[in-house]
Amino acid sequence: MTVRIGVVGTGAIGREHIERVSRVISGARVSAVADIDAALAEKAAAEAGGARVADAADIAGSLIAADDVDAVLVSSWHAAHAEHVLAAIAAGKPVLCEKPLATTAEDALRVLAAEEAFGRRLVQVGFMRRYDPGYRELKRVIADGGIGRPLMMHCAHRNRSAPERYTTEMAAQDTGVHEIDAARWLLDDEIVSAQVILPRATERRFPHLRDPQFMLFETAGGVRIDLEVFVNCQYGYDIQCETVGETGLIRLPDPARAEVRAAARVGTEIDQEWGGRFAEAFDVEVQAWVDSVAAGAATGPSAWDGYAATAVAAATVEAQRTGAVVDVDLVERPAFYA
Amino acid sequence: MTVRIGVVGTGAIGREHIERVSRVISGARVSAVADIDAALAEKAAAEAGGARVADAADIAGSLIAADDVDAVLVSSWHAAHAEHVLAAIAAGKPVLCEKPLATTAEDALRVLAAEEAFGRRLVQVGFMRRYDPGYRELKRVIADGGIGRPLMMHCAHRNRSAPERYTTEMAAQDTGVHEIDAARWLLDDEIVSAQVILPRATERRFPHLRDPQFMLFETAGGVRIDLEVFVNCQYGYDIQCETVGETGLIRLPDPARAEVRAAARVGTEIDQEWGGRFAEAFDVEVQAWVDSVAAGAATGPSAWDGYAATAVAAATVEAQRTGAVVDVDLVERPAFYA
């Protein structure tokens, strides 16, 4: 069986997913695409090896509910994610939604309610780090007790540079949200409060942006997480994650790169873009999703995870504004997501 | 287009390839399998999702030449490799042959002659290291002049333990042959002589085996290569490769593994088996082969590379026996393989 995938949104990430499904993933093909930019959609359809271009004015009907679509991949603009996911649930079709699941906690809760009403999981949220070999090793070692009970996490998320449209809020919503999900997953614990400290800002970038930021989170179990977000660090794309437990600590590996000794230095190259760093994770993520669609059973980050991440990011944005410790008020976790 | 693959030989490596084609590779499926062990073939066919079991007594006719086979993957026992590759060339079909291409230089030369007579490349030899990200980085940096003109290579190939059937000769033919090909490829140079030094043997394994061995090679360009082969090193699977040039050196990275600090030590795990170390390389290798079949143009390690590796390994075996420096007498490289 070949899973026929309809792709909503053919911007940069959408086209990467189309390329991935067409050339890397086993057991799937892109059957239909939709985008409000018709020319972009046509181009993406051609790259997919002849997919159908669906009507952008009726994505729910012409693509999500269509007979030639077995499963939906949502890579539209963030504000439309929840709507497209709800349409997929309404059509009873599995859906992989790029993060965020929704831009507000309210929208995310509507997804939870719809999925629970449908009666079984259909939604996987695109937190690809859960499929990165390094993060998976952290998860395994922590779960096996290799560092004892976790007490702290120290994280950093650095990008070489951010575009002018990048805002102070996006440091939480778009950037930090990856660590928010990773921490919840690694610790198997919920984040209950957020605080943001603002070091002096780099002068290497736009004045409107507070960069770097230093975020602090607390979990229900009392674990403290700190996260440096620095999106104009100049030197490269660099993701650090360290968990400290009662008997040891574990640190996410840097990518394996060849060591060069030349010109009075020994060292390795650093990735410049995020794509390369997590390319393998994206491949594994989408293959796992396709396999789960074929098997008829959703896996991976759930709508609940998408909701929690959105809620924590919202609290973090409020903490940016107020300077105070902001509580995260999650609804009670439905048994459906236990 | 889905490439339909016929697999000759359903032993351990054959079945790994079948699993890979069925679950990981994009654009291919296994359509037929053959093995002299009929039960094994039946089982592999089922795992491939319903492939046909071909007549093991007539592999050339019932599988290689069959209409439902677009390309052939040879993972039969080593002594039969050349025969199956020749049959694929006779049928005009692309073939991926697990290393070695042949067990004797004479057999390898028959493959070269047949392929040249056919008029275009059909053969890819399974030297998967050329698809490993670490080795590719070495290739790129060396080719870009990052270490200057190469002068020396220092290599090590260590396995945790070898089975009782492993022989002293296999250290060259089955183990060292990977470094022989990798060195030729990285240096873009031919090996012209081999010498073998035998350190005192480990007592941790069977008395019939000389282990470790220390192999020395010279290239036409004067580069000197040394290679420790140690197949009972006890601690894990460990592949080292360092190239020293006129202005610097580059070292193959160890796999990226999480650093743990616990119990008075800081460090990482070491792979115990070769499968995990090169799993990604195998995936990339087979995908590249499938893509090249679909595109109608062979790429990757050629029959010439297979011949050269076989010839160097044979000289190395003679060097084990004699203790002397043994010349490698390659035929002149046909323009066809330029």
Add this chain to the structure above:
Amino acid sequence: MTVRIGVVGTGAIGREHIERVSRVISGARVSAVADIDAALAEKAAAEAGGARVADAADIAGSLIAADDVDAVLVSSWHAAHAEHVLAAIAAGKPVLCEKPLATTAEDALRVLAAEEAFGRRLVQVGFMRRYDPGYRELKRVIADGGIGRPLMMHCAHRNRSAPERYTTEMAAQDTGVHEIDAARWLLDDEIVSAQVILPRATERRFPHLRDPQFMLFETAGGVRIDLEVFVNCQYGYDIQCETVGETGLIRLPDPARAEVRAAARVGTEIDQEWGGRFAEAFDVEVQAWVDSVAAGAATGPSAWDGYAATAVAAATVEAQRTGAVVDVDLVERPAFYA
């Protein structure tokens, strides 16, 4: 010229210094010792190769002011440090005072006033990290602009285990104070506020102790410093320091230890005690002090540094108690210490 040193306090650190002066340092010897524990003093005097035991009831007269003492090394109990340093200033003699210079900011200010009144620097405070090769490399690279203008520091101070008498306050006063001084020195900036976050406590140690702690500091220039203090981390003595600047970051090296590959792991040993980690730094510190005494010009961490560290540690203790951000109110820095 051989510098004749009088040592006040012959506990563990005092005796280490006596051993150091006697067997490692060039150009100095211990001429007199004093301790309220007479037996301890006798033993230390013998180990020093025949030093005089001074009258513990009159340390100022019998040791600090004595003719056979050129310079004073204070390693008495913390509460007496300021008194002994003041006596050295009164006698016009150079003094190396183990940290802390004083246990209260008021006492430290009395030292500043006395030294300024004397008219030239006599006091060096024992912040040995400034003499550690790794920290010195950080200082040099940061000062040379190798990472751009500093924005953040991430630090960790971990001990294998702390004795029962170790208190929550000591995490700031005795442990974190090393990073407080190192940060001030590396950044050439003053700390203006402190905050303490308390993660859930390890269960591996005494219930009276909050361990680990996560301390946050801000400098006058807006640099944000975070410091994990974890004195029962079980796995060893581990000091981490990372400074993030506008164009790069620099990380304190782990000690150089041999890499071992065995038993499925690759890695190195971790120091178990602090003595080994900073042994070289202590040697360099004391040699620098002896050399400065011989040259007649004080160098190294000054009384001002001792005062500032004491004041920041006091604010940190208040922050432990209140959970709030606590300002550090330093007096204006006298021109004398510019």
Add this chain to the structure above:
Amino acid sequence: MTVRIGVVGTGAIGREHIERVSRVISGARVSAVADIDAALAEKAAAEAGGARVADAADIAGSLIAADDVDAVLVSSWHAAHAEHVLAAIAAGKPVLCEKPLATTAEDALRVLAAEEAFGRRLVQVGFMRRYDPGYRELKRVIADGGIGRPLMMHCAHRNRSAPERYTTEMAAQDTGVHEIDAARWLLDDEIVSAQVILPRATERRFPHLRDPQFMLFETAGGVRIDLEVFVNCQYGYDIQCETVGETGLIRLPDPARAEVRAAARVGTEIDQEWGGRFAEAFDVEVQAWVDSVAAGAATGPSAWDGYAATAVAAATVEAQRTGAVVDVDLVERPAFYA
């Protein structure tokens, strides 16, 4: 007691030792110096803080046998080492001789005979690596069985560049001799044969010099040692040593240097000169010698070690010339040196 040292030879290394004794070493001072270059000797004497300049025409009488000299440090030109050591033995005085002990095996044997006739050890040879913390960790771990019985060693000795007067022979006599001694010491075994392989030469340096060289040694116990000597590697001073045993391997650490992430690379600086790399080892070596003089009992590398290193280096030079495996014919080790 202060050990009064007479220094023979005030060239570069001699003056470094004078500086070391004067400013770093505890319990010693330089009392007399001698050099055929009178101006150089005067300058060195002044730097030593007022040492006597002895008569260069009668070094044995005016310096070695003089009453104000307790122990002799030989850093004269290589061809004179044996003569000066013999004079020290004749005077019954402890002597630290820079490597080599002698330039011929015959001269080294004369030293052995003289020392044995004197009746107790007086000679320490300046193989400073035995005092380097990294090498000492290798020695400890190997001796403790941490890697099982040793089977192989892989070494590299790289200098940034060599002066024009550096000859092909010096690669063995002056450079490789350090690894020759280190291997003998680490393995507690004698080297019995040498072979030299000459890779293509770097074009970055003088045509008269064969550089790099690849040396192969065998020990009496069957351990195989390979050593790359590359004295114009361009990128820095880099010493590598790896010992492979039956259950694991151990690798000499690179110096601890701060990791910098900047400009798309992560890495550390590499030493450019040998002085920095082994500065601590030299300090420890000379302090150990001074302490042993004070204690009246010689320690460290003995005259036997000096003889063996000279004999192996001589065999290596012959191996350079002949291309053959050259046996090292040591005399039987006297019980005196057991």
